[in-house]
Amino acid sequence: MTAIACELPAQRAQPLSRYSLADIQHVVQAEGLVPEISRSTLCRWLRRRALKPWRFRSWIFPRDPAFAPKAGRVLDLYAGWWEGQPLGPDDYLLSADEKTSIQARHRCHPSSPAGPHRPQQVEFEYARMGAVQYLAAWDVRRGLVFGRCETQTGIGPFGHLVQQVMAQEPYRSAHRVFWLVDNGSSHRGKAAVQRLAADHPNLVLVHLPVHASWLNQIEIYFSIVQRKVLTPNDFADCAAVEERLLAFQDRRNAHPSLFNWRFTRADLLQRLRQHDDDTAADPAA
Numbered sequence: 001m002t003a004i005a006c007e008l009p010a011q012r013a014q015p016l017s018r019y020s021l022a023d024i025q026h027v028v029q030a031e032g033l034v035p036e037i038s039r040s041t042l043c044r045w046l047r048r049r050a051l052k053p054w055r056f057r058s059w060i061f062p063r064d065p066a067f068a069p070k071a072g073r074v075l076d077l078y079a080g081w082w083e084g085q086p087l088g089p090d091d092y093l094l095s096a097d098e099k100t101s102i103q104a105r106h107r108c109h110p111s112s113p114a115g116p117h118r119p120q121q122v123e124f125e126y127a128r129m130g131a132v133q134y135l136a137a138w139d140v141r142r143g144l145v146f147g148r149c150e151t152q153t154g155i156g157p158f159g160h161l162v163q164q165v166m167a168q169e170p171y172r173s174a175h176r177v178f179w180l181v182d183n184g185s186s187h188r189g190k191a192a193v194q195r196l197a198a199d200h201p202n203l204v205l206v207h208l209p210v211h212a213s214w215l216n217q218i219e220i221y222f223s224i225v226q227r228k229v230l231t232p233n234d235f236a237d238c239a240a241v242e243e244r245l246l247a248f249q250d251r252r253n254a255h256p257s258l259f260n261w262r263f264t265r266a267d268l269l270q271r272l273r274q275h276d277d278d279t280a281a282d283p284a285a
Helices: 021-031 039-048 067-079 155-166 189-199 217-227 239-254 265-281
Strands: 090-108 128-141 144-150 176-181 201-207
Touching: 021 039, 021 217, 067 176, 067 201, 067 265, 090 155, 090 217, 090 239, 128 155, 128 239, 144 155, 144 239, 155 189, 189 201, 217 239
Parallel strands: 090 176, 176 201
Antiparallel strands: 090 128, 128 144
């Protein structure tokens, strides 16, 4: 039974994407492994072995051949190092990205607040009132966020965000300002490095590996925004979305706090070694 729970259903020609408790019960009885077994007994069996084959988690295979060194230098920056040297007090670190296509959904009937024994109620039907793009930069070492809303993304709008941040102190006069970005078209490749450095000589653009947005701390801030600002989505228009995003940003900056980032270069290397071991042990890999 343990072997069945640890297999993909296709290995036994089952027309299933994953096993449920009832499916495993059916398979073990159909194959004659046991004449009969109750679901409660099967559940206890799986629980003792910490098996839940009905659950799954998505992941992305690292396909950048330079994944380890690229990710490592990002983690070094989080730890306060760059190219083997400690960052100075006049060095700053910003994590930036775009949260795209934030819709303004105007509900057909007004939302009602929560009450005793009743959650907040939000009308299912809505009218689409347009969408905004939220571009933001998170100061990793100061716990501040700088953002703006645009009608679209691209090189120009991202340049507006960079100019907004770099025009103010302490970034304008800093020794170095590191900008961590993914490989989106707004800031991709050497052209972006040269373009931004030409406008801001103290700016150092650092690209993450492909498919490594989980290393970008601005994504943590965006997840907070999604939960606390945008869900449920009930806005009269795009101006209302922008107003709330910027107001939340000001509220956050009034009481800045850092993210408790603990994943290090050593953790990354251990994870990659484990991945290599698992791949080598899998005959289907």
